[in-house]
Structures are given as C-alpha cells and as structure tokens.
Ligand SMILES: O=P(O)(O)O[C@H]1O[C@H](CO)[C@@H](O)[C@H]1O
C-alpha cells in the first residue's frame with residue numbers, strides 16, 4: 001500500500017483530501033482546524049494529515065509545486081488510497097485588474113502551457129475542468145460566507161520564471177483570471193481516473209497591477225477564507 005512517495009497505510013486517508021502546494025500550509029491547517037488529527041505522511045517532508053472537521057473525516061496533504069509533483073501525489077491518492085475528491089487550495093498571481101490580492105478564485109477550468117495531456121493520445125485538445133458538484137458547493141459556501149470570489153479559467157503553467165515576460169498577457173486577453181502551476185494536471189488526472197477535483201486559489205500577487213504582494217508567511221497562515229470553504233465542502 002505505501003508508495004515511493006507516501007508511507008500512509010490503507011485507510012489512512014479520508015475520501016476527500018485538501019491539497020495546498022506548501023506542506024507547511026497543510027500543517028497549519030491540520031493543527032488549527034482539525035480534531036483528533038494524526039500525521040499520515042512525512043516522506044520527503046510532504047506532510048499529510050487526517051482528522052475530523054465538524055465531525056467529518058478530512059485529510060490534508062501538500063502537493064509540492066508544479067504538475068509533475070501534484071501529478072504523482074494525486075494519482076497515488078486516487079489509485080492507492082481510495083480518495084474520491086481532491087480540493088487544491090493554492091496561491092495564484094492575478095491576470096485581471098479586477099481580481100485583487102486576497103480575492104478567492106474558484107477554478108472552473110484550467111488552461112496549460114504543459115504537455116501533460118499528450119500522454120492520453122487524444123485526437124485533439126483536452127479541456128481540463130473542475131467537478132461541477134464541488135464547484136457548485138464551493139460557490140454556495142463562498143456566497144454564504146460573504147467572501148469576494150471569482151469563478152472562471154486559470155492557467156496552470158510549467159514556468160514560474162518565464163523567459164518571455166509578456167507571455168502571461170496572452171492568457172489575460174483570453175479572460176483567464178490567474179496563473180498557478182498545478183490545476184491542469186489535477187483536473188486531467190481526476191478525469192482520467194473517474195474521480196473529482198476542484199481548485200480554490202487565493203491571489204498572492206498581481207501580474208497586472210502594482211498591488212503589494214503577500215509574504216511567504218501570509219501565504220502559509222492567512223489564506224483562511226479559501227481554506228474554510230474547502231473544509232466546509234469536504
Ligand atoms: O501556493 P501553492 O499552492 O504552492 O501554488 C502556487 O505557488 C507556487 C509558486 O510559488 C506554485 O505551486 C503555484 O501554483
């Protein structure tokens with residue numbers, strides 16, 4: 001049952017796993033929101049926890065940065081541990097002037113500059129989308145919590161530092177809300193395996209305005225609106 005990247009045993013993960021890129025965000029969330037919490041993975045420092053939230057069993061585990069990393073962890077959670085739903089809770093850079101620092105994005109779909117979907121040998125382009133019931137539940141919860149949120153497309157990029165500084169502007173023109181680095185692989189893996197996935201993002205910086213960006217500590221500990229939506233719908 002353990003994998004090269006996960007030492008958890010069968011039954012250690014809940015049906016729903018919340019996945020921040022940063023394992024320390026997983027630790028923060030587990031320690032501050034879960035009851036009866038136990039660590040289930042520590043391989044490579046990719047911390048994973050299972051506990052209860054309002055009486056419901058939930059797991060939280062880091063995904064690491066980028067599509068190869070979330071591709072490994074999500075595939076193993078879905079196939080080896082019987083996980084049904086993965087909700088990514090990440091940070092992202094805004095690509096639209098009306099998407100501000102700390103706003104929440106509920107990702108309806110993800111574009112990519114990666115070759116991720118080539119492995120499926122499709123006779124065309126795969127549109128990676130989130131699971132509608134998770135999306136609908138997140139929108140309902142965000143409304144109830146009076147959170148400032150946007151629903152739409154994101155770009156999952158292989159590149160954080162792009163040689164072409166203007167590359168993001170092409171996605172901006174297509175109405176894409178924000179840039180991050182994992183959702184295309186997550187949504188595609190879920191589709192391929194017949195599982196469910198959603199991404200919630202908090203805007204940490206802007207590529208289109210001079211709003212001051214958030215610090216690493218703020219990204220780890222203060223993106224709680226998004227985290228609470230994810231916990232409620234888990
Ligand atoms: O905050 P996380 O979830 O890691 O998400 C974003 O932050 C990392 C880049 O700084 C990438 O993983 C990107 O997708």
Ligand SMILES: O=c1cc[nH]c(=O)[nH]1
Pocket residue numbers: 091092093094160179180181204205
């Ligand atoms: O600009 C950003 C911010 C967070 N994550 C990214 O991938 N890009």
